Amino acid sequence: MPVLSLLLWMALAAGLGWWFSGGLAATLGALVVAIFCFGTMVWKLHRLERWLAGPDLHSDVAWRGLWREIAQRIQRLVKQRDRQVAAHEQRLQHFLQAIQASPNGVTLLDEQGRIEWFNDTAAAHLGLDIRRDLLQHVVHLVRDPVFSRYFAQNQHDAEVVIEGRSLSAAHGVKLSVQLHAYGEGRQLLLTRDITSIALADAMRRDFVANVSHEIRTPLTVLSGFVETLQLIPLPEKEQHRYLDLMAVQASRMQSLVADLLTLSQLEGSLPPGMNEKVQVQELMTQVASDAQSLSAVLSGQDGDQRRCVHELLFEPAPAWVVLGVRSELLSAISNLVSNAVRYTPAGGTIRVAWSRDAEQVTLSVSDTGPGIAPEHLPRLSERFYRVDRSRSRETGGTGLGLAITKHVAQRHGGELRIESQVGKGSTFMLVLPISRLEPQA
Ligand code: ADP
Secondary structure, eight states: OHHHHHHHHHHHHHHHHHHHHOHHHHHHHHHHHHHHHHHHHHHHHHHHHHHHHSSOOSSOOOOOHHHHHHHHHHHHHHHHHHHHHHHHHHHHHHHHHHHHHOSSEEEEEOTTSBEEEEOHHHHHHHTOOHHHHTTSBHHHHOOOHHHHHHHHSSOOOSOEEEEOOOSSOSSOOEEEEEEEEETTTEEEEEEEEOHHHHHHHHHHHHHHHHHHHHHHHHHHHHHHHHHHHHHSOOOHHHHHHHHHHHHHHHHHHHHHHHHHHHHHHHHHSOOOOSOOEEEHHHHHHHHHHHHHHHHHHHTTOOGGGOOOOSEEEEOOOOSOEEESOHHHHHHHHHHHHHHHHHHSOTTOEEEEEEEEOSSEEEEEEEEOSOOOOGGGGGGTTSTTOOSSHHHHHHTTOOSOHHHHHHHHHHHTTOEEEEEEETTTEEEEEEEEEGGGBOOOO
């Protein structure tokens, strides 16, 4: 169209020139119109170029005709491109959010091994700071020699374990790290916190070592006696003495196996529900009678001579009903009372009482025994942790009693509390939430 109008204007100018002065004027007229139109076109192109280079391509232009149409088409294309860019940006944000949400640390490395991006988990694992550490070489920041060696290898098929740098954790953090190649020479560094797995592994190894040790000792003693009995012809009285000693070792192993089974049952079963009812009075009658017998056995007297050598003060048990598992509660309370009897020297006093307030119901076992130094208290309920190792052995302890009691308390929604003063005695408390007490009629 503009070409047509240019031709029309040129024809008009040529016609007018012809009409006024003949052929030369016609050519001149057409030329003037052509030059004018060309000039106008150049100016408008320049205007278009300035507009394209300017910051605002979206607002309406005040041009007309072909130029307005060109501007509008450009605006439509720009809008379409903006929409595509926004969609890509949104998708990228979704990817980044997904990687952020990952429980594992993700760090992107460029071809030179410099850090391009990392998620918050990686920052926490490796102690990275987004403002400080971008574009730093990863080996300069992850300074574990195991990692440096691993990074220098060509193959990264397996993961390696390094020390993490978490500032929040009280003790060492163990990280499993692995490099994965992607793109052209880029690498993805994945980190996984395996502290709890490593801890559980170490605990399992310790546990197996402890159990083996606990079983090996009585077994060695037993096999020694068996060998002696086989090789040396002993008088009958001596034989009986040996057999008695063998029976003690056998019963030690039986107690250990029984406690191990109790622990594994506690760990492998669902927490107690609220359906089973335990009569506190009936439970305490059994505990008191067991405590009397134990005190008598520990007195070292023979046969009929045996009598309780402690002052056992069982306050009258309340007529309460506890909602829980009877066998577990009996085992937990018996452990506390038998410990008090075993560790309190003859003549000492042991007091057992139930109490309650608005929130909890408590069974407390106090003794006038040797007491326990504060540094041992937090570790008492660890498996096989003993303060007085020889007393524990002498009295048939397995080192698992308090671990069982704590487990039972926790399974019933409660806890085991210990208060003790060296030289004065100890109080062990089995604390249960008040919801475990059946409301009284
Ligand atoms: P054990 O079978 O050795 O008694 P426990 O788990 O029952 O194992 O107790 C752990 C340790 O706590 C005991 O070895 C003992 O040293 C200490 N302990 C437990 N109860 C008492 C107590 N009433 N008085 C003093 N020490 C105690």
